[in-house]
Amino acid sequence: MIGPDFDHFCRLVAERSGLVLGPEKAYLLKGRLENIVRAEGLADTAALLARIRSAPRPELIQKCVDALATHESSFFRDGAPFELIKNSLLPALLKRSGPARKLRIWCAACSSGQEPLSMAIAVHETAGANAVRDVEILATDFSEPILAKARAGLYSDFEVRRGLSPERLQRWFQRDGETWRADEQLARMITYRSHNLLKGVAGLGAFDIILCRNVLIYFNADRKRLVLDDLAKALSDDGSLFLGSAETIMGLTEALEASPGARGLYRKTSQERRLAAG
Numbered sequence: 419m420i421g422p423d424f425d426h427f428c429r430l431v432a433e434r435s436g437l438v439l440g441p442e443k444a445y446l447l448k449g450r451l452e453n454i455v456r457a458e459g460l461a462d463t464a465a466l467l468a469r470i471r472s473a474p475r476p477e478l479i480q481k482c483v484d485a486l487a488t489h490e491s492s493f494f495r496d497g498a499p500f501e502l503i504k505n506s507l508l509p510a511l512l513k514r515s516g517p518a519r520k521l522r523i524w525c526a527a528c529s530s531g532q533e534p535l536s537m538a539i540a541v542h543e544t545a546g547a548n549a550v551r552d553v554e555i556l557a558t559d560f561s562e563p564i565l566a567k568a569r570a571g572l573y574s575d576f577e578v579r580r581g582l583s584p585e586r587l588q589r590w591f592q593r594d595g596e597t598w599r600a601d602e603q604l605a606r607m608i609t610y611r612s613h614n615l616l617k618g619v620a621g622l623g624a625f626d627i628i629l630c631r632n633v634l635i636y637f638n639a640d641r642k643r644l645v646l647d648d649l650a651k652a653l654s655d656d657g658s659l660f661l662g663s664a665e666t667i668m669g670l671t672e673a674l675e676a677s678p679g680a681r682g683l684y685r686k687t688s689q690e691r692r693l694a695a696g
């Protein structure tokens with residue numbers, strides 16, 4: 419399979435998604451693209467890559483990108499960031515927010531919705547009845563199929579068992595046939611929207627908290643740098659950015675610095691705040 423069609427395909431995928439594929443990832447393609455190969459009536463993955471090179475169709479390329487992206491997520495993933503947000507950041511931020519100055523949270527690369535729902539639960543548990551009035555959560559991903567799942571707000575037994583305590587499950591989810599449905603009060607705080615991290619942050623506004631976790635890990639250094647600089651632009655001056663536990667800004671940006679004592683938490687540097695102020 420390795421050859422000009424494969425190289426062309428890897429370039430296309432990287433341009434559209436940031437996802438770095440190389441010969442060492444070729445084994446992934448067979449399993450993940452199997453359904454597309456079948457739907458296209460083709461013999462194998464090599465034939466699909468040849469078709470994409472000879473007659474590229476944007477919707478077919480997007481389907482491949484969706485199939486190759488890792489959508490793994492879980493409720494309250496990694497625990498510590500949510501503890502910090504709930505116990506330390508939210509109480510301070512909620513004191514100064516209200517209907518006229520909503521607290522703004524962005525879950526960038528939100529996958530199937532567990533992360534924004536965990537945020538919405540943390541906010542409700544802290545702000546109580548004022549949560550919907552005072553807080554908005556923007557949840558974005560570039561994959562339409564995964565956003566459709568997030569918007570549906572339905573989770574299997576397996577999914578709710580990953581990260582939700584029995585108390586939270588009972589309080590925030592209702593049985594719906596074989597699945598669990600997230601409570602309407604949570605859904606009302608979250609706006610799901612399609613957004614590609616490689617396309618900048620223009621028009622999104624400033625956020626008090628951004629979670630961009632477990633996605634930069636798939637990008638090359640140049641794209642990580644671009645996205646980190648954009649995330650810094652989208653942070654309010656005293657905003658907090660959370661990256662995944664395996665992700666770092668080291669050697670990538672001057673706009674952000676690690677917050678001492680809080681793993682995965684980054685803030686704007688004073689230089690970046692001055693630049694933003696013009």
Ligand SMILES: C[S@@+](CC[C@H](N)C(=O)[O-])C[C@H]1O[C@@H](n2cnc3c(N)ncnc32)[C@H](O)[C@@H]1O
Binds near residue numbers: 487495558632662
């Ligand atoms: C592994 S999941 C992480 C989900 C969640 N943030 C978490 O930590 O549980 C990565 C998500 O990033 C999305 N993604 C990958 N490349 C993207 C891009 N260029 N722009 C926006 N989303 C992207 C994928 O569709 C996938 O849903």
